[in-house]
Amino acid sequence: MHSFRHFLFVALLMFLCLVSSQPVRADLVAAANATKIVSLTPLRNGVSAITLVWPINPPTQDRVGELMAGLSSVISGGTSEHSPNDIDALLRIKGIENNITINGRDLLLTVSAADDVFPEALAHLENVLFEPEYTSGWYARELQELKLRISSNTGRPSDVLNEAGYFVLYDPRGETTARNDGRFRFGRPSQVILRSADEEAGRRAIRMIKALPEAQWTLPFARWAKALTGQDKQAFALPAGTIHFADPDSTEMLILFVKAEEFEDEVDQIGANLLMDYVGGNQGSELFRIIRQEMRAAYDPRTDFIVMGKNRAIVSLSATVEAQIWPEIHEKMRAIYEGARTGKISLSGLDIQHDRLNRRYAGRFFSDPVWGARHYLNEYPAGASGTINLPLLTALETVPLEEVIASSQTHLPPLDDFLLILIGGGPAPAEALKTRGYCALPKNAPLHYCLEELSNTLN
Structure with missing residues (x-):
């Protein structure tokens, strides 16, 4: 038995030496x-x-x-x-x-x-x-x-x-x-x-x-079973609630509402994009006009509409303000967004946003290869055969602005469905902001610390 164990030990040692001497494979x-x-x-x-x-x-x-x-x-x-x-x-x-x-x-x-x-x-x-x-x-x-x-x-x-x-x-x-x-x-x-x-x-x-070399096709049984049953479908969601990082040394507070939104179709997506631009997409927006110009409360109030796939986007509105007055600005941002959602929109102002978005989309598709590739992949993630169409561009060119305004509540979700993220100093969030879920973000912690906690709470 002893000699057999010795033989196994020597064999294992030789194997490890052989493996360690091999060059690292890419x-x-x-x-x-x-x-x-x-x-x-x-x-x-x-x-x-x-x-x-x-x-x-x-x-x-x-x-x-x-x-x-x-x-x-x-x-x-x-x-x-x-x-x-x-x-x-x-x-x-x-x-x-x-x-x-x-x-x-x-x-x-x-x-x-x-x-x-x-x-x-x-x-x-x-x-x-x-x-x-x-x-x-x-x-x-x-x-x-x-x-x-x-x-x-x-x-x-x-x-x-x-x-x-x-x-x-x-x-x-x-x-x-x-x-x-x-x-x-x-x-x-x-x-x-x-x-x-x-x-x-x-x-x-x-x-x-x-x-170029191709990979060997391998799919473990567990992954094959998930693919067969559809369980591997990619979820696209952020939790609601409030994430608060308190920094008592900061004189500013970042107020940011964010949501991962899935749209019914391209017309719904374009409508939401135009409305979010109207709220805060540029210097002619409501956030800029009210929060910056009238209230002098923030340098760069803004909305973001980040396309993440076919009929999917991350939508947000944000402002960085003086720490002590952030609750007041938070309420004003809510009022501006909800006003747009209930149709309080200037048709001429929305037409300006439409013209800007149309020129941006068309210009980038014919001048920016990365932008064009990403939108193609969103529409054809598995490749295309036959005629190639980008219905998002068609919807942008043909969308009736009057119908966008009339359907604003359909295009924009309620603000209570958004996740509120607060980073900075000033008063602590009121209890009313904690009813849909609350997480105090520790210092130096990544955001997913609280995102997972709120997601698990909801589940």
Whole structure:
């Protein structure tokens, strides 16, 4: 028995030595199925672009940061023949732009360049995808830079909305360190979106995509069962209630209402977008006119309408005000929103908002390849076959403004359905604000600490 145990110990030791001596293998990020390739209308600003789309798996907050940092390392970290400095010089001289972003549970890489430079941009993309070199320092810096900022430390509405958006899209729990030392290889994407009139560039892109490695199709039984029964459908919701981070040293208070809203159709979404813009989307809005100009109470009162998928958006209204008067401004913000919801809207004012939104949507679709790719993916998450339509653009062009006003209560949810987030100094929230749920956010705690607590309370 003793000799047998000794034999097992030696065998195990040899195995561990063998494994530890193997080079670290890169984590392959690739689709298992055939890549869906689509060509959209070329851009009108003399730029060509290609967007590669990979699924984020598993859909956790840690994984999002790891994949974005890994892709940045691939794109900028050099190849076997060119140093990172060589690549940086090439991109600057040629005017080639790389953009790494996320859309829902997809990771996007968009490479764009002037039409005459686009073939060189594709050649460069091919080189870095097939021959990436890594430095651990680059990956670590990118990973640190991409971490969500704790909004209670900054008090910025944009940081609050980022935390809220990540909460509805990704599981905050997960691995805290990347697998395989943060080394990634990006193989065949699930989708490719091309914006170029150069047919040869398109053919070159297709050849490159087909040469990339694809993942082995594996689906554990538990995930297969959830997919079969529909239990893996992505929830899109924020809890109601109040989150309060008390900072007695602060002379300001951020008041922010936020909701994850799902719309009945594109007309409903456009109606809500226009009404939210009317409330606080720009300098001609009600929040700006009343809270800033008349009351002189906030520098940048605003609303945000962040499209998060097909007929989905994060909607919010916010203002940063003097700490001691925040309850008064809070009530005024409620009155402005509820007034718009009950139809107290100027048709001429709404027409101005419609013109702005229409120009912004049309302008960005024909000039911003990232914006166009994201809206295409929202409409065709699994790829398109046949004629491609973006009904959101059609709804924006044809929506009757009189009907938007008449249906304002349908387009805008009651403000009591929103989550209220308070960050800063001043009086504590009144008891009336705690009836739908309340969470005191600890110092240096991420927002999901309270988001999970309120969600569990409601369930």
